Amino acid sequence: MKIMTAEEAAALIQDGMTVALGGFGVYSVPDALQQAVADRYARTGHPKGITVMDGISTGNFKPNSGLGLSRMNAEGLIDTIYAGHISNPVDISMMVAENKIAAYILPLGVISHLFRAMAGKKPGILTTVGLGTCADPREEGCIANEKARAQGRPVVELVELGGEEYLFYRIPVPDVCLIRGTYADEKGNISLAHEPITESQMQIAAAVHNHGGTVIVQVEDIVPADTLPPREVRIHKSLVDIVVKADPEYRIMSYGSPEYRPELTGEVRAPQGSLAPMEMGIRKIIARRGAMELKPGSIINLGIGIPSGVGSVADEEGLADGLTMSLESGPVGGVPLEGLDFAASANPEQIASIPDTFDLYDGGWLDMTCLGAAEIDREGNVNVSRFGTRCTGPGGFINISQNTPKVCFMFAFTPGKPVVETGDGSLRILEDGAGCKFVERVQQITFSGAYARKTSQEILYITERAVFRLTDRGVTLTEIAPGVDLKKDILAHMEFMPAIADDLKIMDPRLFRTEKMGLAEQAV
Numbered sequence: 306m307k308i309m310t311a312e313e314a315a316a317l318i319q320d321g322m323t324v325a326l327g328g329f330g331v332y333s334v335p336d337a338l339q340q341a342v343a344d345r346y347a348r349t350g351h352p353k354g355i356t357v358m359d360g361i362s363t364g365n366f367k368p369n370s371g372l373g374l375s376r377m378n379a380e381g382l383i384d385t386i387y388a389g390h391i392s393n394p395v396d397i398s399m400m401v402a403e404n405k406i407a408a409y410i411l412p413l414g415v416i417s418h419l420f421r422a423m424a425g426k427k428p429g430i431l432t433t434v435g436l437g438t439c440a441d442p443r444e445e446g447c448i449a450n451e452k453a454r455a456q457g458r459p460v461v462e463l464v465e466l467g468g469e470e471y472l473f474y475r476i477p478v479p480d481v482c483l484i485r486g487t488y489a490d491e492k493g494n495i496s497l498a499h500e501p502i503t504e505s506q507m508q509i510a511a512a513v514h515n516h517g518g519t520v521i522v523q524v525e526d527i528v529p530a531d532t533l534p535p536r537e538v539r540i541h542k543s544l545v546d547i548v549v550k551a552d553p554e555y556r557i558m559s560y561g562s563p564e565y566r567p568e569l570t571g572e573v574r575a576p577q578g579s580l581a582p583m584e585m586g587i588r589k590i591i592a593r594r595g596a597m598e599l600k601p602g603s604i605i606n607l608g609i610g611i612p613s614g615v616g617s618v619a620d621e622e623g624l625a626d627g628l629t630m631s632l633e634s635g636p637v638g639g640v641p642l643e644g645l646d647f648a649a650s651a652n653p654e655q656i657a658s659i660p661d662t663f664d665l666y667d668g669g670w671l672d673m674t675c676l677g678a679a680e681i682d683r684e685g686n687v688n689v690s691r692f693g694t695r696c697t698g699p700g701g702f703i704n705i706s707q708n709t710p711k712v713c714f715m716f717a718f719t720p721g722k723p724v725v726e727t728g729d730g731s732l733r734i735l736e737d738g739a740g741c742k743f744v745e746r747v748q749q750i751t752f753s754g755a756y757a758r759k760t761s762q763e764i765l766y767i768t769e770r771a772v773f774r775l776t777d778r779g780v781t782l783t784e785i786a787p788g789v790d791l792k793k794d795i796l797a798h799m800e801f802m803p804a805i806a807d808d809l810k811i812m813d814p815r816l817f818r819t820e821k822m823g824l825a826e827q828a829v
Contacts, residue, residue, distance in 0.1 A: 771795050784810045
């Protein structure tokens with residue numbers, strides 16, 4: 306193991322190399338290394354035309370932020386990207402939309418398992434994950450734009466074994482990786498002590514090392530040899546080539562919480578109910594309705610955005626201790642954070658690696674998941690990954706939605722910012738959002754209604770004014786909010802006529818009141 310500066314490490318990356326990057330959204334970002342690569346390119350024009358691969362590409366959802374992968378947004382630096390989700394680095398997402406970077410967007414669980422497969426020198430992975438979705442070669446085959454299509458590099462193929470359909474995925478092996486840990490000892494052992502997620506650092510390092518590549522790790526400090534507790538070492542020295550001690554500006558915990566928060570790593574415990582409750586409004590109404598589906602003792606996954614509010618409601622209502630809430634990023638137990646801090650949990654019981662987490666998810670470990678949705682069509686298909694020419698990717702959405710027996714898609718009924726009045730047990734729509742989320746045909750299939758019916762999943766579509774279920778009749782309206790008009794406030798904002806349940810119900814008035822709902826007492 307050698308200790309280098311970030312600039313010295315960046316100089317090892319040559320034109321056309323394939324570079325695996327650590328980090329997950331706003332967490333565990335090797336910013337010092339990525340900035341050094343960007344600075345070298347600006348100064349010398351090298352490395353050019355590199356291929357980048359990661360899981361949830363890093364950034365803070367703001368253009369020209371100079372954070373995460375957006376640091377490497379100079380045209381010509383990145384030629385191709387393989388990722389699970391590219392929404393966080395807005396600049397990179399826009400370059401993909403403009404065909405300046407070729408992009409292949411794979412399910413996050415597939416990406417993480419591919420790194421592990423590479424470590425074992427396996428040819429790829431065989432799985433049902435992605436059948437019937439945009440990952441399926443009969444749809445788009447993970448190809449996100451025309452530049453990728455022109456490259457002619459298939460990353461997934463349909464195969465049949467024992468009369469059953471599977472997808473076989475493979476991507477290039479990286480030449481080098483840039484990952485982040487907390488501490489390195491003088492021998493090169495790496496601890497992740499202050500990282501609120503474990504992600505896939507070890508699998509990436511093993512994949513690169515076992516194929517003769519270079520493993521570069523950014524840390525906040527280097528400590529004496531043999532002082533790290535063995536159970537804290539997540540990457541053994543034998544896998545590490547270079548360690549870079551980052552300057553203080555690159556040692557922040559995340560873009561949402563720059564200061565260290567020990568309740569996210571389990572070093573301290575915050576009392577239940579100490580998190581600020583959500584403000585009353587559309588998001589809370591939807592999160593409450595999702596929370597009504599919770600069952601004591603269940604293992605639940607929560608997605609980003611409105612679905613993450615289910616954790617906040619569960620905490621406020623005193624339900625959190627009776628559930629196990631899990632995030633695709635690895636935290637198990639505790640209460641998931643919302644907003645920019647999403648992907649970490651307060652009071653986690655475990656912080657698993659992402660590949661291990663998706664082993665559990667793909668195997669049916671979850672009882673229920675709450676996920677977002679941008680478009681829904683009459684067949685029950687859901688799109689969260691493509692909007693016009695911009696393809697952001699599914700993240701873990703495909704793995705999770707396809708392999709969980711009960712799925713609650715949670716979203717505001719119309720796009721934009723509808724204005725509502727509530728608080729007294731009813732809902733009044735004062736101003737509706739422009740556009741439509743219930744469309745004749747989704748732009749991209751991130752969730753397949755046909756596959757869900759085939760596997761007998763229970764599917765709900767939960768909004769602030771109506772609840773739908775996927776039945777043999779297609780998308781079926783089962784509940785409407787008290788105070789709304791069926792034709793004017795619901796059907797008029799849908800491009801297709803849903804089936805309507807014979808026993809159409811009124812949503813629980815408690816959803817629309819400011820006081821607690823009493824869900825803990827109801828769950829006993």
